[in-house]
Amino acid sequence: MTTADVLLWVAYPYICLTLLVGGMVWRWRTDQFGWTTRSSQLYEKPILRAASPTFHLGFLAVIGGHFVGLLVPKTWTAAVGIPQHVYHLTATIGGSVAALATVLGLAGLLYRRFAVRSVTLATTTRDKVMYVLLVLPVALGTWATVANQVLGGPEGYDYRETISPWLRSVLTFSPHPQLMTAVPLSFRLHVLAGFALFAIWPFTRLVHAVTIPVQYPTRPYIVYRARRASVSAAAGRRGWAPVQRSADRDGARSRGA
């Protein structure tokens, strides 16, 4: 085990997770106005109607699969009587379908984003960075699955002996980096890319993932709210951008003169 291993499998994940958790808390407390899907459906509807649900549902399935594969110890599934090959078959078939939906949906959304000009113009630099860091783990994860699980022999690669315990060791603050040294390259790259996505998550539009409207099914349809009793003396938060007016521009010009 080298210094690089410690950096990659101990220091790096903790940095990324700190950014994820701290960033989410910070953004939630400071930028409610920026917390939105920033949908572009207004510009273009037909492709989005097909690609967006495909991607989102596929991605939710992928997240669900990761939870089961990474956080549930192998001993638990064995204890309820699921043999390894049954688990492997279910995970590989389910994972492949979810990956296919994710990749197809993401491809559609990306095509739309750069082929429809109004959507392209609404894409910020931050969005572009996010897309790169989103495509990377999706592509690497798909590659790792296809190369190791689908084409890599009947039993594939048993990540539940290495990656899963390593991740749980990180999450329980007793990291075991040596578990990652023998993992296939594709999986290692996928893990690194995944943590990079976590690191930027709070600072991009991806925060909308944490807005699942859980209260909607139980609340009454009509919401009444009383006016705030007083106006706060605290400094205003971010809101509508001020309008650039010709008078302001003139003012700036005369000050410059």
Add this chain to the structure above:
Amino acid sequence: MKVMAQIAMVMNLDKCIGCHTCSVTCKQTWTNRTGTEYMWFNNVETRPGVGYPHTWEDQDRWKGGWTRTRSGRLKPRSGGRVARFANLFANPDLPEIVDYYEPWTYEYDKLLSAPKDSKDFPVARPVSQLTGKPMDTIGWGPNWDDDLGGSTETMQQDPVLAKINTEVRAEIEQTFMFYLPRICEHCLNPSCVAACPSGAMYKRAEDGIVLVDQDRCRGWRMCVSSCPYKKVYFNHTTGKAEKCTLCYPRLEVGQPTVCSETCVGRLRYLGVLLYDADRVTEAASVEDPQDLYMAQRSILLDPFDPEVIAGARAGGVPDSWVKAAQDSPIWALIDTYEVALPLHPEYRTLPMVWYVPPLSPVVDRVTAAGNDGEDHKILLTALSTMRIPLEYLAGLLTAGDTRPVERSLRRLAAMRSYMRDLDLGRGGNEEIAGAVGMTGEQVQAMYRLLAIAKYDDRYVIPTTHPETPRGIAELGEDVTGMVEELVGAGEGAPEACSVSTFHGGGTGLRITSRGRAKTAAEGLAPTPGRVNLLDWSGDSAQAGLFPPAAAGVDA
């Protein structure tokens, strides 16, 4: 009975000249920012016509409003709670930008930057505000069929015409025409609020104004499609929904909305209504859509009824609001004179912007035929024989029931005739008033409200601060400044919401002597180049009138 207060509006369509001043001043105030280019919180449509966005009344397509299920319950037409989640990742009913129109601007800079000796005449080409590309042929706009222009192409797409199954001849001289100014209806049973997954949309408990909490909106866009009037818009830059606010920063200090204040025809009325919040769902769920008009009226409460007044007190409605409800022009037009009708009650949202149907198309037809358009006998006969305007208006205002529309128009016709006799010194003919179930005195009172339409009669708005006086005369300079200091415009509000801006003053100007002293003490000069000449007495130079002079010299 739970008594709640609602600020409502009535527009007298008979007086709308289609000048679009309301739309323009509203846009200047609220939607002149990036991302809001295509939004018109207030727009004026020519009817018959397709409206803005294109055929917004076609709820088979847009799925706005509520439907009544077989068991008699109400459900948003776009689907219940399960359907909402199923469509979370792409709203199937959302209009696209082309259904509104692609916003554009002109390359004005080219007019100034064209080379001096260019052979070609400099032009300002239209450029899309979404793609930045030139739009050499503009194909649709927010008001494309204004004054029936181009209506031969589109008029038959009008969903109201389709409903009443009538071919209206599109030739301008053979049809009828009127204007329909529209804002958010601030419904008692708003389907946009019901559809919002985030709970960001709400109805204000004090005055019934429907608002979007910009901090809690997550951009799901369900409100946009669920509003049957298409009066919630999606800001494509901020990713948040925006809508007509009924100019609540102005209402809170007793001022009418910008669209009302600037209405050239003085056709807008603002006032308080009291309603029974416990019976909202019951009223919205009546089986026959044609009963919805009377059902909605049945939950509006008589502000003179002692039981209602006691209920209002118990429910925390201030006495000043009950007083305003008693003086309310809205209550008078809806209940006393019964001339105002709701817009599309069949959507079951219980809208709170009502309309006095226009008599003018009928009068114009009668006059064009060479008859006396002010004679009550001729007018009342014409009303009962002219089915097309009547059925069209009924399709718009009463879910197709022509009787309330006819009653309203008959009363307007009687008012014309009755008042002409008075003006000609012949004395009031009680027979005319009696023919429409009114007394001469009532007709005269209705005439004062509808035709004379004094400012203080049109706008009866209680303030949220009882110490602030109401009405045009009382809002003196000091009060304006005091309100500004006390209340402010609220967090995140555009500059245009500030009281001084509404009164025509620019930044830093037209504030009280106290306010001025404060800016001087902080060493902040008013912004140069912004002077309100309306304020200027002319005896001394206004600050900012001239650019800053060289060091030390001060005008």
